[in-house]
Amino acid sequence: MSKYIFKRVLLMIPTLIGAGVLVFFLMRLIPGDVCELRFAGTGLYVDQAQIDTCRSNLGIDRPMFVQFADFMIGFFTFNFGDSMWTGKPILFEIGLRFELSLQVAIMATFVAVIIAIPLGAISAIKQDTWLDYAVRTFAIAGIAIPSFWLGIMIILGLLIVTQQVTGIPWMPPIDYKPIWVDPAHNIAQLIWPAVATGYRYSAVATRMTRSALLEVLREDYIRTARAKGLIEKVVINRHALKNAMLPVVTIIGIEFAFLMGGLVVTEQVFNLNGIGKLFIESVQNHDYAMTEALVMLVVLIFVVTNFIIDLCYAWLDPRIRYS
């Protein structure tokens, strides 16, 4: 097992280097730069010397290979430098948002798991009954409805319903407070994006649980288990569900990694100051340093999540572990 883990860790290194090279050069293909945007952005007269000074201060006028070497050294020493837009350390900027994104991802995963696994299992066990149809409708609707649209509807619904009921429109807070500072404020803000993203997430996982469980339920060993007189609860929970979890774990892992950096639109809808919003802002601002750091962070999250999923596979299915 330790040999397996070591091999997987080694494999991460070329993946990260490849992603680094790609993001560095792709960012520089976008026309314009942060200095031009900052000075020309309001249509004022701009002295070219001012723009040149800005470029020189940020080091983006240096040869490309020097900049690339700086970036890679920074990456491997965990020193990403300062944001080109705000001038603040990149690790500080990311750290501020990471906590929020992590909490939303955990809450959405929790929402998804508590909905998806029971519903998917019920749907498979009660295949082709009204219950199955109801769950499938719920799941297909979840896949079809974009999270950001659901988010907008949630906010509008809250405003309208609270105004109708109490006379005073209410919406979730738009400024973040950590859960240990103000738990009520924190939950009141984050529960809604967790529901909006968790619904889509749960829909995907429900579909996956259902189809995986249906496949397992048709296996010979399930027939054997029933034939030897095991009660249905044991057959489902111990023999069927555990074996059906492999693809579900994969989906949950990938969705979790996606939530850490991919909630670009939902974060905007709920005004969450998370990694996704920072991502979009840094691309818009041509903040190369920040964008590169964020891409590397997301790549790292995906690589580590995949690694953990692989370890879960080995735990769930001993055949993988022993091979």
Next chain:
Amino acid sequence: MLNKIGKLALASVVGLGLTAGAGAAKAETPKSGGILNFVVGSKIPSYDGHQETTFGMIHPIRPFYSLLIRVNPNNPSDPTDFECDLCEGDVPTATENGTKFTFKIRKGVTFHDGTPLTSADIKATMDKIVFPGEGVPSARKAFFRSVDTITTPDAHTIVFKLKFPTAAFIPALATPFNFVYSKKDLDAHGMSWHKANVNGTGPFKFVQHQPGAFVEGIKNQNYHFKGKPYLDGFKAIAAPKMAVRLSAIRGDRAAIEFRGFPPKARDDLVKSLGDEITVQESDWNCVLLATPNQKRKPFDNAKVRNALTLGIDRWGGSKYLSQIAIVKTVGGVMFPNHPLAATKDELMKLKGYNTDIEASRAEAKKLLADAGHSNLKVDFSNRGVDQPYKVVGTWLVDQWRKVGIETAQRVQPSGPFYDSLRKKADFDVSIDFNCQSVINPIADMTKFLGSAGNNYGRFEDPELEAIYSKIEKEGDATKLRQLVRQYETRSLSDETSGMVTLWWYKINPHRSYVKGWKIAPSHYLAQHLDHIWLDK
């Protein structure tokens, strides 16, 4: 000359701010206390006002600083009404044939760190803006081309000596980005320190900034305007999406947004909240332009450019676009309603401003035929921002279609758009804009000069430059007005080196409990918040 223009302006200006709610309100006694929550739709690049250009910095950071002089917050619509902020008494008038301004500095003012303010601080600040050293960015250095020397005869006097008299100096001085810094900070920490640190003499003290989230300020008990600020503090919440800002006001998570909303948003808020919303509206010192690239054929031909402007129905556009976008007023090179701005009769003499649009379009078709371009195709570059760029851009495409011009609109994000506009010049016509803070007509109209650093038409027009030279030095208000008309006719009509589409229109719906704030013709002005109070 400044006096003459000032008198002309004072005599002619009739309340620009069309205040729907607040205007009708009777004078009320301000109440102290409360925290003002407001939303800001843009980001803070750094805290240094001298190098930044965005309202994303002004709205949350301006309350920490003072200026030497400022636009009167009780009358911000008047382009000639300035008052002393850190200076004493009235804003001084020029002496020595309009070339010398002497300011007396307030005594007893302290920076938030306790350092007393002297004229040396003002001089250090203005030196950084006017004469920045190598490697020191100053976004408004060009505003002060007239300044020759800045001296401090004593600790509470500062003197600006100009190279030539100009009416542009006082408005430039009142620009809200000219934060007064402490000389001690500049000497000890260098010219970049204020990018990430705050130490001003403003009505509020800096508490914290969570990047991307909010900025908090708390009342400065030692503020130099006694009894102010009325608020205990403020929280500027970053909210890039307009829908969030709108919902925030509706759900009372924020009381106000200072930049402005489109008409539909105003109507939605009023419909849902009734009297709890007050709406203030004003012409806006921003204009959307369409600039032909004269380095590309056939846009080097004045007939083709004339046809482009003749095809635009500005009066009709004003009527319909003002219902869906933040544009409204038909105007020329000057801020509408300014004493030097063209009247409707004067505008109608310009190509493209005739109310008989069919006649204009017939002339446009004839000019295109004469130039041999009856089937003209235009590569039109636009910025990927909804309000008002994409709305107006799409409208222009339709306007030009009506004279037989086929337009391909290229909408790009801000970065590639500016790259195209400033460097690549790979467009036939591009959207451009002129968005200023203090109304400073003589300075603002430089945008239309071929030599201007922010004109992207790529042309030379010595005649227009000559007219502008006369404008800069003209002291007589009547003659000045005539010269401005000549400039306008040359630029917009005869040569059509630029096309003014419509001037922006500012709409600020806010919670009715926000009192004391009066709409200004710019989203950069009157943002120090010392005059705002909450009637809760």
